[in-house]
Amino acid sequence: MREVIPDMMEEGHKDIFLSCFKCGRIVKSNDSECPRCGLQFGPGTLFECPFCCGLIWRNATACSTCGIDLAKFSENVEKSSEGFDMDEFVDNIITNELKDMKTSIRRVACPGCGLMIRGDEDRCPRCDLPLEEAQVDCPVCGEKLPLSAKACTNCQAMLAEPPPEGEFRGPEDEAVAEILGVKTKPVKQIKVKPPKKAEPPKKKPEKKAEKKPVKKPEKKGKAKK
Numbered sequence: 016m017r018e019v020i021p022d023m024m025e026e027g028h029k030d031i032f033l034s035c036f037k038c039g040r041i042v043k044s045n046d047s048e049c050p051r052c053g054l055q056f057g058p059g060t061l062f063e064c065p066f067c068c069g070l071i072w073r074n075a076t077a078c079s080t081c082g083i084d085l086a087k088f089s090e091n092v093e094k095s096s097e098g099f100d101m102d103e104f105v106d107n108i109i110t111n112e113l114k115d116m117k118t119s120i121r122r123v124a125c126p127g128c129g130l131m132i133r134g135d136e137d138r139c140p141r142c143d144l145p146l147e148e149a150q151v152d153c154p155v156c157g158e159k160l161p162l163s164a165k166a167c168t169n170c171q172a173m174l175a176e177p178p179p180e181g182e183f184r185g186p187e188d189e190a191v192a193e194i195l196g197v198k199t200k201p202v203k204q205i206k207v208k209p210p211k212k213a214e215p216p217k218k219k220p221e222k223k224a225e226k227k228p229v230k231k232p233e234k235k236g237k238a239k240k
Contacts, residue, residue: 032089033062033071038156038170040105041065044073051105052156052169109155109172123151123162134162 031044038052042062048055061070065088069080076086123134127144136146150159158169166173 029086030089030093031074031076031085032065032092033073033085034065034068036061036063036070038158039063051109052158109170112155125149126151 032041033044034040035042035049035052035054037054038049040049040051042049042056044062046056054060056073058073060073062073063069064071064078064080064083064085066083067078067081069078071078071080071085077084123132124130125132125139125142125144125146126149127139128142130139130141132139132146134146134151138145146162149162151162152158153160153167153170153172155172156167156170158167160167
C-alpha cells in the first residue's frame with residue numbers, strides 16, 4: 016500500500032514554528048527553504064519538534080512524540096514576540112559565537128572515542144583512529160567537515176586555528192598536551208617550607224611540699240608527793 020503524504024500547503028494553514036531537520040534552526044511551516052543552511056522544503060520534507068527533536072510533518076499541529084501543542088505554542092510565541100525578529104536574533108547569536116570561536120583555542124572531538132584533540136594529528140592518540148579522512152560536525156550548522164578544515168563550506172563559519180606549541184592552558188589542556196606529547200611552558204614551582212612540628216609543651220617541675228618537722232610532745236614531770 017502506497018503511503019499518502021499529507022497536503023502541506025493547505026489554504027488557511029497557520030504558521031507553525033518547527034526546527035529545520037538539517038541544521039536545527041527554528042523556521043515557519045510556510046517557509047520554502049531554511050535561511051541558515053539553504054535546505055529546500057518540499058511536500059515530503061520532515062521537520063523536527065523544537066522541544067524533543069521528534070520528526071513531524073509540515074502541517075502538524077501537535078508532536079506525536081512529546082505531545083506538545085505546536086499550534087498553541089506558535090500562537091504564544093507570536094503574541095509575546097510582536098515586533099521581534101527571530102531571524103535577526105538568531106543571526107546575532109551566530110555572529111557572536113563566530114567571534115568567540117576566532118579568539119578561542121580550537122578543539123575537536125575524535126569521531127571514534129570523543130577525545131578532545133587539535134585536529135591536525137594523523138591518528139587519535141587514544142583509539143589510534145586514522146584522522147586523514149575523518150569528519151566532524153560544524154558547530155554552527157552541523158555540516159560534515161574534515162578535521163583540518165579552517166572554515167565551514169556550508170555556512171562559511173570560520174574555525175579557530177590550532178594553538179601553537181606551549182600555549183595550552185588550564186589543567187584540562189595540560190592533560191591533553193601530555194597525551195598528545197606537546198611541549199608546554201614549564202610552570203614555576205614555588206617551594207613551600209614544611210611546617211615545623213609542634214613541640215609538646217615542657218612540663219614545669221612540680222614543687223615538692225616541704226615537710227614541716229613535727230614537734231614531739233614534751234614529757235610532763237612526775238607530780239611531787
